[in-house]
Amino acid sequence: MSEPRINERIRVPEVRLVGPNGEQVGIVRVEDALRLAAEADLDLVEVAPMAKPPVAKLMDFGKFKYEAAQKAREARKNQVNTVIKEIKLRPKIDPHDYGTKKGHVVRFLNGGDKVKVTIMFRGREQSKPELGFRLLQRLAEDVSELGFVESAPKQDGRNMVMVLGPTKKKADAKAEQRKRREDASRHDDEPHEAEAQAPVAEVAEAARPE
Numbered sequence: 155m156s157e158p159r160i161n162e163r164i165r166v167p168e169v170r171l172v173g174p175n176g177e178q179v180g181i182v183r184v185e186d187a188l189r190l191a192a193e194a195d196l197d198l199v200e201v202a203p204m205a206k207p208p209v210a211k212l213m214d215f216g217k218f219k220y221e222a223a224q225k226a227r228e229a230r231k232n233q234v235n236t237v238i239k240e241i242k243l244r245p246k247i248d249p250h251d252y253g254t255k256k257g258h259v260v261r262f263l264n265g266g267d268k269v270k271v272t273i274m275f276r277g278r279e280q281s282k283p284e285l286g287f288r289l290l291q292r293l294a295e296d297v298s299e300l301g302f303v304e305s306a307p308k309q310d311g312r313n314m315v316m317v318l319g320p321t322k323k324k325a326d327a328k329a330e331q332r333k334r335r336e337d338a339s340r341h342d343d344e345p346h347e348a349e350a351q352a353p354v355a356e357v358a359e360a361a362r363p364e
Contacts, residue, residue, distance in 0.1 A: 159200045160215055161188065169200070169210040181207060240270045245285040256296055263300040263320045273314040286314040294318065
């Protein structure tokens, strides 16, 4: 996006002038607008070049550009890309493996990521898709407090696929993780009560008359 024209680069006979606080000054000759800008130690900035006449505003253009850059940087920092994690299960998974896989799903959802859960059928298992469907339903119910079924279970060749979406937004999850790290760091820096009181006890012991 190109920068607006400012000051002497505004080559029109007159502008609709807006004051520094947004007040409407009216239609004035561009020479008068430039004089007002110079008297106020501000810039004359063309903000609506296609209007008839063009709209120009009195402002500190350097400060305006700095604040706009800060906002753009903050927006980029807060922007989070959607990540889809994948977990693969077998229809006849044993309880221990299921617990491990479910733990991964919980961690991903807690982090604000989507999870693609794939049931892999082999051989004669393909004739019993209900096994995979029931397993996916069970997993969705087990993590229902953290995620929701974004894409219902469906057959995809030899596999059955379901997508879980996090109830927590990615940005919120990152903010919570950052806060936990800061709290943990602050807790580690604080002296333990016993350590803080030890020197006092030693001084009192040394000062006691024999």
